[in-house]
Every structure is written in structure tokens, then in C-alpha cells.
Amino acid sequence: MGVEIEVKHLVADEGWRLVATDPVRMAQGYVAAAEDRTVRVRIGGDRAWLTLKFGTGMSRAEFEYVIPADDARELLDQAVGTVLDKTRWHVAHAGRTWEVDEFHGALEGLVLAELELDAEDDDFDLPPWIGEDVTGRPEYLNSSLSTRGMPR
Amino acid sequence: MGVEIEVKHLVADEGWRLVATDPVRMAQGYVAAAEDRTVRVRIGGDRAWLTLKFGTGMSRAEFEYVIPADDARELLDQAVGTVLDKTRWHVAHAGRTWEVDEFHGALEGLVLAELELDAEDDDFDLPPWIGEDVTGRPEYLNSSLSTRGMPR
Numbered sequence: 001m002g003v004e005i006e007v008k009h010l011v012a013d014e015g016w017r018l019v020a021t022d023p024v025r026m027a028q029g030y031v032a033a034a035e036d037r038t039v040r041v042r043i044g045g046d047r048a049w050l051t052l053k054f055g056t057g058m059s060r061a062e063f064e065y066v067i068p069a070d071d072a073r074e075l076l077d078q079a080v081g082t083v084l085d086k087t088r089w090h091v092a093h094a095g096r097t098w099e100v101d102e103f104h105g106a107l108e109g110l111v112l113a114e115l116e117l118d119a120e121d122d123d124f125d126l127p128p129w130i131g132e133d134v135t136g137r138p139e140y141l142n143s144s145l146s147t148r149g150m151p152r
Numbered sequence: 153m154g155v156e157i158e159v160k161h162l163v164a165d166e167g168w169r170l171v172a173t174d175p176v177r178m179a180q181g182y183v184a185a186a187e188d189r190t191v192r193v194r195i196g197g198d199r200a201w202l203t204l205k206f207g208t209g210m211s212r213a214e215f216e217y218v219i220p221a222d223d224a225r226e227l228l229d230q231a232v233g234t235v236l237d238k239t240r241w242h243v244a245h246a247g248r249t250w251e252v253d254e255f256h257g258a259l260e261g262l263v264l265a266e267l268e269l270d271a272e273d274d275d276f277d278l279p280p281w282i283g284e285d286v287t288g289r290p291e292y293l294n295s296s297l298s299t300r301g302m303p304r
Binding site: 050052063 | 183186202206213219226230
């Protein structure tokens with residue numbers, strides 16, 4: 001098990017695009033999604049993962065396993081909610097790498113920036129393009145985006 | 153993905169014990185359990201598996217992955233319902249091997265015999281010790297036993 005500690009923000013403008021690298025198109029869906037736990041299937045490039053997360057808020061327990069991409073495609077057919085289509089970009093700032101997810105399809109226009117931390121009280125610097133802090137807001141969980149769609 | 157095609161019976165008497173071999177004590181629980189899907193964690197001996205099943209009835213889609221036993225123990229702490237404790241026995245009859253699960257703890261006294269088939273219309277011979285056919289009865293799913301306890 002790992003513990004995933006992560007902050008999540010909206011973006012304020014398009015500034016992140018100037019320094020974004022290594023885009024990976026991802027398909028991800030949930031074969032189970034409750035308030036306190038999710039079972040996620042993700043395909044990125046030719047790799048795929050099954051990821052279980054437990055808990056709410058900034059820190060969650062996470063278990064991740066590489067699975068065959070063929071399995072992942074079949075599992076996505078069993079998803080509750082829609083399968084999310086997004087491009088993940090990597091954006092360096094002040095010695096850290098933010099993951100910026102640009103959503104497509106029904107969520108076109110939504111961009112979320114995430115930063116993984118080693119501890120909840122880790123210091124980090126906010127990039128100039130960063131927007132509202134939505135860490136821990138359930139409507140911005142990818143599982144909520146999948147089952148409930150775009151936050152209002 | 154595999155398709156699991158399986159019949160499940162109660163036992164009528166203790167006759168199966170005379171020919172039962174290779175017992176494996178198992179702990180298993182569910183980190184997600186709905187009517188049409190389960191996410192199961194099983195530890196048997198020093199091995200562990202994460203298994204996703206979809207569908208109802210005699211045939212279900214099944215995805216199974218070996219996971220570290222340490223992960224499995226942590227996942228069982230996240231189980232919905234109780235963690236089942238059972239001994240799985242292997243019982244040969246007429247060229248096939250039945251799996252006979254003898255439950256312990258709160259389900260002591262319950263014994264379920266399962267046979268995996270290659271097709272729903274496969275022929276097979278019922279052993280003399282076999283009891284009522286409970287194939288597809290939701291209260292005899294291990295996930296139901298975990299979340300709802302002993303069937304009435």
C-alpha cells in the first residue's frame with residue numbers, strides 16, 4: 001500500500017501550456033465508486049493499471065497493480081459512469097512536477113492540476129497559472145466526474 | 153478475462169470428507185460488493201489474489217490478479233462485511249474435482265461444494281454426498297455470506 005497525498009487545483013489561465021511536456025492520453029473509468037473507496041481502471045499509452053483508493057480528503061490509501069491492457073479495455077466496458085478521456089501533461093515548477101489533466105469529451109474545458117506530496121504539511125510553491133484550490137472537494141474527484149459529470 | 157461457469161451445492165452428509173484432499177485455509181473479504189459485481193481479496197497459504205467478478209447466475213466474467221500478501225492483509229482491513237474464514241478441500245468424483253468450502257467462525261456448519269465447468273451445458277456426475285443445488289442463489293454468494301451472514 002501507498003498513501004497518496006495530493007493537492008488539486010483548477011487552473012487560472014493557459015500559462016501552464018507553455019511549459020507542459022510528455023502528454024499521455026488516458027482512458028479511465030471506475031468499476032466501483034463509493035464515497036470512501038474507488039476501484040479505478042486506467043489505460044495510458046499501451047500500459048494499464050487497476051487502482052484501489054480508500055478514504056477521503058488530501059490523503060488516501062492507494063493500491064495499484066499493472067494489468068494487461070486487454071483486461072483493462074474489458075473492465076472499462078463494466079464501468080459505472082462514463083469513461084473519462086483526458087490528456088495528462090507534466091508541468092515543472094520550483095523543483096516539483098505538477099500533473100495537469102486536460103479533459104475531453106463531455107468534460108471539455110475542465111483542467112485540473114495535481115501535485116503529489118510526501119506529507120500533508122510539505123511546503124510547495126504555487127505556479128503563476130494555478131487557480132482555485134479544490135483539494136478534497138468530492139465533486140472534483142475523477143470518480144465524481146465519471147459518475148456525475150462536470151461540477152457546477 | 154475469464155468466464156467463470158460454476159455450479160454450487162450444499163452437501164447432504166459428511167461423505168465428502170473421506171476423499172477430501174489438499175486443504176487450504178483461506179481468508180477472503182470484499183472491498184466492494186454490489187448485486188452485479190464484486191471485488192474480492194483472498195489469501196490462501198502465503199499467496200493472495202485480487203479478483204473482480206461481474207454478472208449474476210451460473211456464468212460470471214472474472215478478472216484475477218496475484219497481489220502481495222501484505223497488500224491483501226491491508227485490503228482486508230478495508231473490507232465491507234466480515235472477512236470469511238474457510239478451509240477449501242478438493243474432492244475428486246467421476247473425473248472432476250469439486251471444491252468443498254468448509255466455513256468457520258460465524259458461518260461454522262456451512263459447507264458449500266462448487267464445480268467449475270467449461271460450458272453451462274457441460275455434463276457432470278453428482279457425487280453421492282451432494283445436497284441441494286444453490287447455483288445462482290444470491291444468498292449463497294460468498295459476498296452475501298460476508299455482508300449478510302448465514303442464509304436462513
